[in-house]
Amino acid sequence: DTEVTQTPKHLVMGMTNKKSLKCEQHMGHRAMYWYKQKAKKPPELMFVYSYEKLSINESVPSRFSPECPNSSLLNLHLHALQPEDSALYLCASSQGGRGRTGANVLTFGAGSRLTVL
Amino acid sequence: SQQGEEDPQALSIQEGENATMNCSYKTSINNLQWYRQNSGRGLVHLILIRSNEREKHSGRLRVTLDTSKKSSSLLITASRAADTASYFCATANQGGKLIFGQGTELSVKP
Numbered sequence: 001d002t003e004v005t006q007t008p009k010h011l012v013m014g015m016t017n018k019k020s021l022k023c024e025q026h027m028g029h030r031a032m033y034w035y036k037q038k039a040k041k042p043p044e045l046m047f048v049y050s051y052e053k054l055s056i057n058e059s060v061p062s063r064f065s066p067e068c069p070n071s072s073l074l075n076l077h078l079h080a081l082q083p084e085d086s087a088l089y090l091c092a093s094s095q096g097g098r099g100r101t102g103a104n105v106l107t108f109g110a111g112s113r114l115t116v117l
Numbered sequence: 118s119q120q121g122e123e124d125p126q127a128l129s130i131q132e133g134e135n136a137t138m139n140c141s142y143k144t145s146i147n148n149l150q151w152y153r154q155n156s157g158r159g160l161v162h163l164i165l166i167r168s169n170e171r172e173k174h175s176g177r178l179r180v181t182l183d184t185s186k187k188s189s190s191l192l193i194t195a196s197r198a199a200d201t202a203s204y205f206c207a208t209a210n211q212g213g214k215l216i217f218g219q220g221t222e223l224s225v226k227p
Binding site: 110 | 165
């Protein structure tokens, strides 16, 4: 299995809602990532988990809350979002944590397209 | 700020022609990678070149790296309509971050 699966594919939520994005991989990868991508822009790194511990938080607002329940799963909990948070949210995984040359080739999921009304 | 800057921002060519995209970056790197993204989809890894390598090939792809100029280029030979996509360079540093450039939107017309 060489896939990263993201659910849901599309999500529409109001500013007062609480929702979650889910990501799953069964490649034995030990690093998992959340990226945010706006239209015609590059992906922007949000969070990195290495060996199930949060290793990088790129100063993301607290209305985004990541969770890594185990080495195969990564969630992104959403609460009190703003319309400007509408974007494609991409999950990715890689073999190892930081510091291993070549270990951070990323396998991406297809993304969850989020619309905040 | 984003590590990589790419040019051109958009490139339109005919099928069979070659496409060249360039990427510049600012700080020292462990490796540089190229990814492809079809519209609204996830990114797909194409090729990785390490900081001690100068050129690498994979099928119709050729990547060069010049660490003295902090730049890389991606050449796609004999392009096909199916190559139409956005192409991003990404640089990896010691800290494990992979930071993407602005991307080149390639359109290959049949």
